[in-house]
Amino acid sequence: MSSIPKKRPKPNAKPPSSSSSSSTSSLSSLMEPPQSFFPSTNEFLRLVAVLAIAIIVALGCNLLATTFNRQPKPFCDSGDIDSPDAMSDFCEPCPSNGECYQGKLECMRGYTQHGKFCVEDGDINETAKKLSEWVEIHLCEAYAQFLCDGIGTVWVREDDVWKELDGHELMKNGGLDSATYIYAKQRAMDAVGRLLETRTNPRGIKELKCPDLLVERYKPFPCRIRQWLTEHALIIFPVCVLLLGCTILLKKVRRRQYLSSRAEELYHQVCEILEENALTSNSINGEREPWVVASRLRDHLILPRERKDPVLWKKVEELVQEDSRVDRYPKLVKGESKVVWEWQVEGSLSSSRLRKKVEASKLKSAEGMGISSDQQRNALKAGEPLSY
DSSP, X not given: XXXXXXXXXXXXXXXXXXXXXXXXXXXXXXXXXXXGGSOOHHHHHHHHHHHXXXXXXXXXXXXXXXXXXXXXXXXXXXXXXXXXXXXXXXXXXXXXXXXXXXBEEEEOTTXXXXXXXXXXXXXXXXXXXXXXXXXXXXXXXXXXXXXXHSOSOSSEEHHHHHHHHHTSHHHHHSOOOHXXXXXHHHHHHHHHHHHSEEEEOTXXXXXXXXXXXXXXXXXXXXXXXXXXXXXXXXXXXXXXXXXXXXXXXXXXXXXXXXXXXXXXXHHHHHHHHHHHXXXXXHHTTTSSOSEEEHHHHHHHHXXXXXXXXXXXXXXXXHHHHHOTTEEEXXXXXXXXXXXXXXXXXXXXXXXXXXXHHHHHHHHHHHHHHHHHHHHHHHHHHHTOOOOO
């Protein structure tokens, strides 16, 4: 039998020695940084804030330096509009109402420079507006006076207007120099030329006239009424005549109604007076005349303001004349011939009523007399004196 070889036992591993462990720890301490090398969280945030502030300050200083040290762009020349540089970033386009040359802007007269633009001068604009209004009022009032009264001018020469503007108060008190005022005056005349009518006379001089639509605003109110009446006379005259005729006719109708009603009222009063007078004269045995003078009766019944109108009493006389109960005849009264009226008592239907009234009045008077006589007797018995 073959013999089995025996394995050799492995030698036991020896534990590391203390020298090797100490060398390893010293090596790791050299490779790792100390704990105080890295900042804390608060220190890190402070560092970030300081850096941010520094960056902002740097950017602000750079922006200010760029702004103050930056040169403005020159203006593109007015005559180089077709050139490619006119629309480039190297120059500013020349604004309207301005002229640009060699990069500089010069605004036209009447405009002032504000930055990159030419703005209209307010003083010149206001002066030109006032001058144009003055010219408009002056020409339109003259034309309106010509249309209303036939006095004034219609067409005015432009040279005359220009001379009148030279003496305007704005020339002295406007605060503008001579050149600026001339420019404002020119602008005013341009505005007036667009507003008013213009023509050139045979001498080649330009003339101005207020338009017909505009002159209506400057006509006085009485002139407007007069012209309106003149234009519509063919309509107004027949209407006025018709209204006048209707008014007169209405007044006549009302007057006729008044005269008729008033005459009837007076007629009834005349009849009552005549009838009462006739009955009274018969009852006192002829001591009183049965007739009444017509003129005295008229003056007794008619009011003073009605005596001026003879038509009213004529109507009363017509009514009396138509009445068969009244006789009308002339009679000599105190040496003068008068027309008297007399009531015919016989056959009168209303005489019985009046008789009763007369008798009642007589009874009342008799009773009064009886009472007075009794009082006198009693007074005599008592020895009292009578009072007259």
